Amino acid sequence: MFLSLKSAPGWLDILICHQCKAKLLSPSEYELLCSKCGLTFPLRNNIPVMIPVPKDSPQRQLFGKETSELAPWFERRDEIDTYHRGKRDAAWCARLFIRDDEFLSASSHPQGEKTFFVEIGPGPIPRLTWFEATIRVGIDALAEHYDSAFGDPPCPINFLSAHTEAIPLANESVDALLCVNALDHVGNMSLTLSELWRILKPNGLFFLGVLYDSSPLSCEEPHVVDREFLEKELYPNFIVEREALDSISKEEPPLGWYRVRLRKGTAPAYIHRFTPTQHARIDEFFHHFTEGMFLDTQGRSPEARESFQKALRYPGYYASDRYRLAYCAWRVAETAPALAQAVERTRERHLKHVLLEAAYKIGSSHKRQGACDKSLALFSNLLELAKPLGFKQLCGGAHFHMGEMYLRKGEKEKANNHFRKTLASIPDHQKAKLYLKN
Ligand SMILES: [Zn+2]
Known part of the structure; x- marks a missing residue:
């Protein structure tokens, strides 16, 4: 079971409408209501579902990514169950990117009367449970589906179903961000990075972990997040407090777990420099496709059509495409x-x-x-x-x-x-x- 909204007082104050950025009201236990534009968001299993595109729309069905991302979790149901019953052994932790005491040590965490921690793309195994904060929220586009993968064990954090390209959280509301092996899954990297920057408080922390294993790009993982990526996209915008790599091979560039702890300085604003063609070996087709889908959700149809046209210059390479x-x-x-x-x-x-x-x-x-x-x-x-x-x-x-x-x-x-x-x-x-x- 997931925590209910009521169990984390103050959480609702940070949520905003992704459309008009206004505050939300809670008229009943089944939905949230935008105080400005009147848009409503359902609450399913205590999870606010704030995905801009309705679940049963042909757009989301054709998108297909959700299904392919979800399937492996259901196969790992037993593992997930074990995780939530707290029987995790050392191998589990190593696999889950926790071989780093400092990463977990409370002294490096933001302190205060009321702290708000967010994990991006936790799947059904949020590492956020190992952090102490007043409010802990996992943001995951598939969150509403995880309840059936969990089984009985309680999960002591809140969940929010949303896309990272349009996070429904107020500006500078988050004390710490945690993102483990999820950043390479997002659709639009530029939008995601600007959103992460936007919601983080000045001086806030960004714990990022990623397994770089040189596996081919796919619709589930359309980006390469490696050392080069970190240097180009993140380091210029943050203060790098800690960087570690657990090599798993001696290849060049090295393969393994990258772990970094970044701090958002008070200035300057986020430098928007993500240029997929020059940098990441991104699947061009998928990049333009997701851009088109996103523009569609914003009602920008002519621009969306342009993106789809661009996508067609790079026909996909995967069966699911x-x-x-x-x-x-x-x-x-x-x-x-x-x-x-x-x-x-x-x-x-x-x-x-x-x-x-x-x-x-x-x-x-x-x-x-x-x-x-x-x-x-x-x-x-x-x-x-x-x-x-x-x-x-x-x-x-x-x-x-x-x-x-x-x-x-x-x-x-x-x-x-x-x-x-x-x-x-x-x-x-x-x-x-x-x-x-x-
Ligand atoms: Zn609104």
């Missing part, structure tokens, strides 16, 4: 040159098919909604791209839809022409045969 690729295509397919460019740039044949399939689906949905001209334009554009590639089913299907639409318009000659072409691609298309007979 299939859905994301389809989503991008779905967003740009109405612009003929954008679709053509995407198909051209995509090297793999099956991914080209994914793109055209997405366009096909939009064409069909326009047809269903009676938008014949839009649908015809899309299908004829699709045919130009699908024909040279020999995608017979797609071509046959497109011709058939076009035939039916010309029938609707009363242009029988054109319709029959398309039905004949349908049969050229799909010889046993019964409905096309039937139309031609009549």
Whole structure:
């Protein structure tokens, strides 16, 4: 079970609406209410769910990252249970980045009458439980799902379900941040780093740990957080109080656990310098894709479409990118040159098919909604791209839809022409045969 809001008095005072940055009210035990814009946020298992995109929206389903991040935790249910029952042994602690007494020593922690500690991306095993503070909150986009992974043991911290790109916490409200092996999981690194900087109090501490193991980038871990990253992105903005590396190999650059303790100086403001193309070996596709998704959540549709178009210049490399690729295509397919460019740039044949399939689906949905001209334009554009590639089913299907639409318009000659072409691609298309007979 998670702690309830009531068990941490003062926590609600720090929460803000991610949309208008106003304070939140607590009208009932089931939801929070923005005092300015009236947006409501549900409370599930005592967790404020403040993800800008609703759970059941096609955006989040297609996003797919949530599912792939969540699955391993459910497989590790027993381990998680052991963790919460306090039976952790030395090996466990080592694995969990705690081989460092100073890291944990209370003397290095911010002191005060009321201290607020936040762990970013703790998963269901928050290390924050080993720190002392008045309020301890784990921020994790998947928090609302962890209850079923926990089992019975109580977890003595609060949780908040939110994205690190838009943290619903007031400026300079946090005394210490803890982030263990989570920073490389975020979607948009620039936004995340600025947000972390924003919520941290002047003089506040940032404990960062990351396992750098040179594993290939994936949608779950789209960033490389290594020594080079720390030097470029974090060290110029913080005072580096402690840095350690537990090497696990002698390779160059070294592989292992990086642990750093950073302090936010009183000045200057966060230097926004994250430039993924030059620096991190980031998956460009994923970077632009998540940017598009984020802009969408803010209602900035034209900018989002631009990001999706950019993403399509770097077709993904992972099986799970299939859905994301389809989503991008779905967003740009109405612009003929954008679709053509995407198909051209995509090297793999099956991914080209994914793109055209997405366009096909939009064409069909326009047809269903009676938008014949839009649908015809899309299908004829699709045919130009699908024909040279020999995608017979797609071509046959497109011709058939076009035939039916010309029938609707009363242009029988054109319709029959398309039905004949349908049969050229799909010889046993019964409905096309039937139309031609009549
Ligand atoms: Zn609001």
